[in-house]
Amino acid sequence: MFVDKQIQVLKHDIEPSRIKSRTKGNINLAYLEGFDLIDTANKIFGHGNWSYSISSLEQVSQETNSNQNVVICYKAVLKLSVYSLDHSKHILKEDVGFGTGIAKTLADAHEGAAKEAVTDALKRSMRSFGNQFGNSLYDKSRNHQVKPQLQSSPSPSQPQVQQQPPQAQYEFSSLYNLGLQVLEQGNNLIVVGEDIFNKKDSIKACGFRWDASRKVWYLPKQNREAA
Numbered sequence: 001m002f003v004d005k006q007i008q009v010l011k012h013d014i015e016p017s018r019i020k021s022r023t024k025g026n027i028n029l030a031y032l033e034g035f036d037l038i039d040t041a042n043k044i045f046g047h048g049n050w051s052y053s054i055s056s057l058e059q060v061s062q063e064t065n066s067n068q069n070v071v072i073c074y075k076a077v078l079k080l081s082v083y084s085l086d087h088s089k090h091i092l093k094e095d096v097g098f099g100t101g102i103a104k105t106l107a108d109a110h111e112g113a114a115k116e117a118v119t120d121a122l123k124r125s126m127r128s129f130g131n132q133f134g135n136s137l138y139d140k141s142r143n144h145q146v147k148p149q150l151q152s153s154p155s156p157s158q159p160q161v162q163q164q165p166p167q168a169q170y171e172f173s174s175l176y177n178l179g180l181q182v183l184e185q186g187n188n189l190i191v192v193g194e195d196i197f198n199k200k201d202s203i204k205a206c207g208f209r210w211d212a213s214r215k216v217w218y219l220p221k222q223n224r225e226a227a
């Protein structure tokens with residue numbers, strides 16, 4: 001099915017710089033981002049040598065949280081096909097994924113939940129091909145080293161970021177589930193993490209505002225205390 005070069009790459013340990021981390025409850029979870037998996041599949045299998053189709057995509061639940069945000073959960077079943085270089089053989093995988101969308105509007109919540117469910121199903125389908133697709137991340141006996149993100153030094157006019165505020169993981173659990181963090185910065189709380197722009201609906205749903213001059217999502221502490 002696979003040529004020797006593909007097999008060698010699939011057996012390699014995953015590059016630490018590809019591994020991201022997020023906190024869920026009191027547990028640190030390591031994961032790969034969706035775009036990273038697609039890039040890796042294109043590099044190993046080749047463009048046009050793999051594809052996927054959505055077998056089913058359905059809403060599981062809908063509710064409103066304490067912040068009056070719509071919370072929707074979706075379930076996706078996805079089929080993944082990987083072909084040999086000459087397309088004479090192929091492997092078919094199928095798995096299920098779940099996603100949660102949190103937003104002020106039904107449309108945004110549906111969109112976020114559906115996309116997350118499909119991405120989760122794709123990740124779970126691809127992991128059966130080994131380390132390069134994150135299968136080793138499920139091995140709790142391994143100590144996965146996440147490459148630290150470099151942070152620029154704050155300017156004199158910008159207050160230094162402090163520690164995570166108490167109860168932040170519970171109060172903003174929807175953001176932590178997306179791999180984001182909430183930190184203190186002066187009189188504000190700010191959101192930090194990867195791919196923030198594409199997660200803006202969930203961030204806005206938690207009451208954060210965008211500061212275009214500093215390019216940061218912030219929430220005044222007084223607003224949080226008043227709530």
